[in-house]
Amino acid sequence: MQRYFVAPDRFEDDRVVLEGEDAHHLSRVLRAQPGDTCIVSDGVSKEALVAVVAASKERVETKVVEWLAMTSEPAVDVWIAQSLPKGDKMELVIQKGTEIGAARFIPFVSERTIVQLEPKKEAKRLERWRKIAKEAAEQAHRNRIPEIEAPVGWKELLKLAAAADASFLCYEKEDKQQLRKLIREVLDGRPDAAARILLIVGPEGGFTEAEAREAEAAGCRTVGLGKRILRTETAALVGLTCILYESGEMGGAT
The missing domain is CATH 2.40.240.20 (Hypothetical PUA domain-like; domain 1)
Incomplete structure (x- = not known):
């Protein structure tokens, strides 16, 4: 309907x-x-x-x-922080991420971000992103529209880590800490309360080692998403799906 x-x-x-x-x-x-x-x-x-x-x-x-009862929203709030990708990939992340269940999108600029911010176009771009989120939320029968933030800088993004219950930085060089295990640690430690999880995804060129260390210093944990290298828009959607699956929102273990 x-x-x-x-x-x-x-x-x-x-x-x-x-x-x-x-x-x-x-x-x-x-x-x-x-x-x-x-x-x-x-x-x-x-x-x-x-x-x-x-x-x-x-x-x-x-x-x-x-x-009607409003029961379609995940108990876990997942904030997708996406370094601005080329072309219309951000629109794809917002559209599909909304359908899957993301609560918030935070575009940001990191060292290897190729896209150049144009202040004159920011309002129009935000308007389009928010329209895409609204339409995707309607299509997916969600109870709310995810928040779409204006793009922020790297330092400003890291300050948001303190507001989340857990923050994960997807890092292709991380081969010891996998996202699934760390998600379980977070969720098992909060059996009776919703969690706010910040998932940070880098640009096409990935994060620099310095950025990875800065993120860790800000309270983020670097994580891998498996043995294969994923495109930036794919990593965001895979990470989001993993979190919601492990929280039981997609039939995963709780």
């Missing part, structure tokens, strides 16, 4: 109003008629099955048929 995210103030008692692109999609693309149903969420605390009352290109008025 089609799902939409709306601002919390769009909920008014048992009425919900959709406007803008969502209203156009529901009324013109899906050609919704009075009585047709869809799911609407505020991405915070309210989600409902609603029925269309009146529809136009700019505005669709609906009425709540049934309030």
Whole structure:
């Protein structure tokens, strides 16, 4: 069933109003008629099955048929810190990472990042990334849209490690500490509480040894993702999937 995210103030008692692109999609693309149903969420605390009352290109008025439980989100919050990759790879990471279950995306610039930041384009780029996350969250029937942060520098990123319960830096030269084992250590130590895990993925050229040491000094643990070298966008998605599998979100052991 089609799902939409709306601002919390769009909920008014048992009425919900959709406007803008969502209203156009529901009324013109899906050609919704009075009585047709869809799911609407505020991405915070309210989600409902609603029925269309009146529809136009700019505005669709609906009425709540049934309030729904918000149970689709992982108990583990995974923050994907992705060094800005070339081309549209960041869009792929956000789209697929949202579908899998990431809670937050933090683009950053490291020493070997090739992409050059252009402040004039940042707002437009963020808008596009957030739209991609919204659409992916709707498609995956998530209860919330992941946060998409503005790009930060390497030093600023490392400060975020203190806010997470565990921080892992994917490092191709790490052959002793594998992600799976360390995830189990974190989760086994927090059996009754959700964990916030920061997963840091480098650019196409990987991290320098100096960056790996700086990350360790900031409280991160360098980890490997197996014997094969993964592309940057692949590493982010594999790491995310490993964490959610081990937490039981994908049928893994708990």
